[in-house]
Amino acid sequence: MNRSPDVVVVGGGVIGCAVAYYAAKRGLRVTLVDRPQRGRATSASAGGLWPLGESVGLGCGVIFYKAMAGLGSLPDGVHGPGQLPKVFLDFAVRSNAMFPDLAEALRETGGLDVEFERTSLLFLMYDEGDVAFAKPLWEHCPCGRDLTEWLTPEELARAEPAVTREVRGALRFHGDDQVNPYRLAEAFRTSARSLGATVVTHTEVTGLRVESGRVTAVETATGAIPCGLVVNAAGAWAPEIGRMAGVEIPVRPVRGQILGTEALPDVLSACLSTTDCYLAQKQHGEVIIGSTTEEVGYETGVTPAAMKALAAGAVRAVPFLKDVRVKRVWSGLRPGTPDELPILGPVEGLDGYLNACGHFRTGILNAPLTGLLVSEMIAGATPSFPAELFLLSRFSGAIRRADNR
Numbered sequence: 001m002n003r004s005p006d007v008v009v010v011g012g013g014v015i016g017c018a019v020a021y022y023a024a025k026r027g028l029r030v031t032l033v034d035r036p037q038r039g040r041a042t043s044a045s046a047g048g049l050w051p052l053g054e055s056v057g058l059g060c061g062v063i064f065y066k067a068m069a070g071l072g073s074l075p076d077g078v079h080g081p082g083q084l085p086k087v088f089l090d091f092a093v094r095s096n097a098m099f100p101d102l103a104e105a106l107r108e109t110g111g112l113d114v115e116f117e118r119t120s121l122l123f124l125m126y127d128e129g130d131v132a133f134a135k136p137l138w139e140h141c142p143c144g145r146d147l148t149e150w151l152t153p154e155e156l157a158r159a160e161p162a163v164t165r166e167v168r169g170a171l172r173f174h175g176d177d178q179v180n181p182y183r184l185a186e187a188f189r190t191s192a193r194s195l196g197a198t199v200v201t202h203t204e205v206t207g208l209r210v211e212s213g214r215v216t217a218v219e220t221a222t223g224a225i226p227c228g229l230v231v232n233a234a235g236a237w238a239p240e241i242g243r244m245a246g247v248e249i250p251v252r253p254v255r256g257q258i259l260g261t262e263a264l265p266d267v268l269s270a271c272l273s274t275t276d277c278y279l280a281q282k283q284h285g286e287v288i289i290g291s292t293t294e295e296v297g298y299e300t301g302v303t304p305a306a307m308k309a310l311a312a313g314a315v316r317a318v319p320f321l322k323d324v325r326v327k328r329v330w331s332g333l334r335p336g337t338p339d340e341l342p343i344l345g346p347v348e349g350l351d352g353y354l355n356a357c358g359h360f361r362t363g364i365l366n367a368p369l370t371g372l373l374v375s376e377m378i379a380g381a382t383p384s385f386p387a388e389l390f391l392l393s394r395f396s397g398a399i400r401r402a403d404n405r
């Protein structure tokens, strides 16, 4: 009997775990291989599920502009955020809509609560510049006028008493939610295991065996795993895995620094985005304050300057935070792509290989639909969302294929 897996998933962040879960759910034989890497993005995330805010350039988007100003210029081919294409919004809205049922299914299968919370995202307008930025988003929001709401300072004060009164108002995005990102990845992994997947932890993938234009095995520090197909879900390290099969993947690490307060009583009912930072209070009471967007390669440190700027931004938005204790500070490496869209699906001329990488600042949000879509590709089923715009081939000249055996 052939006991080799149908698919080996490389990378045990939220994306690899989501792919493993959905593939195991389809009855496929799955092996997930992960080497815990300092800086993995999933462990750093804030868990915002902000399809609307992210698609119009908020979330950590506005902070990106500040980072750009501080850095001078970005590398060739990299641009700052603006509105993302409609296909991103459609993908993200669809993925976010999967969370309520998914949370239930993961609880039933793996016994873990992912702390999914229906909420909204509020963009605080401090000055006329912020008003000018927000007004067109309100008037011509690609998500439709009924999902946005303009709050006067008085309405904002009633809705969020802890927020500063030094504001011109706020723009609310209904349909932007949140989740506990670590729980989500853990729940995908645990559920995948319950459905029969094999999870190989603390093991580095060192090579891909390619024979006659097809990946036939994944090589690890402890031996080779023959397989029908490999999924590259290695986050910011996806280029390393791609190169093992002669594929160039334009993913780069983009550092995000972030901090969390001690557990607090209920301070915020919505998530907040400002031109300085974003804030999200999680179910256990911690307020997460993020985040920088920095082009510093694989450097995973935390800098006093960034912590000071984020903390000042948080206190400006919610003055009460001035006297609370910071409990932890950390950073992670987002898998960034030149156009901010993920890279999904097959690579021309190379069989037995799929990409599931490049989720940049929305991998938590987009994990459910990515997992479903990639599992459909593995099974050869019709994808339930058109994937053409996410193929690697949209970057011309990105592929250099060569058999390594």
Ligand SMILES: Cc1cc2nc3c(=O)[nH]c(=O)nc-3n(C[C@H](O)[C@H](O)[C@H](O)COP(=O)(O)OP(=O)(O)OC[C@H]3O[C@@H](n4cnc5c(N)ncnc54)[C@H](O)[C@@H]3O)c2cc1C
Pocket: 010, 011, 012, 013, 014, 015, 016, 033, 034, 035, 036, 037, 038, 039, 040, 041, 042, 043, 044, 045, 046, 047, 048, 049, 203, 204, 205, 206, 233, 234, 235, 236, 237, 238, 240, 255, 256, 257, 258, 290, 291, 331, 332, 333, 334, 335, 356, 357, 358, 359, 360, 361, 362, 363, 364, 365, 366
């Ligand atoms: C500060 C910060 C805040 C964020 N906030 C949000 C948010 O609010 N909402 C949202 O949707 N997204 C957010 N993101 C983005 C999100 O975290 C990422 O898009 C997502 O986690 C990417 O997941 P991944 O599985 O692709 O990568 P990762 O989580 O980095 O996982 C990749 C895995 O592959 C493993 N690996 C690499 N090489 C190998 C190898 N050779 N062999 C074996 N294993 C290997 C790594 O060790 C790692 O475990 C945030 C990111 C950061 C940094």
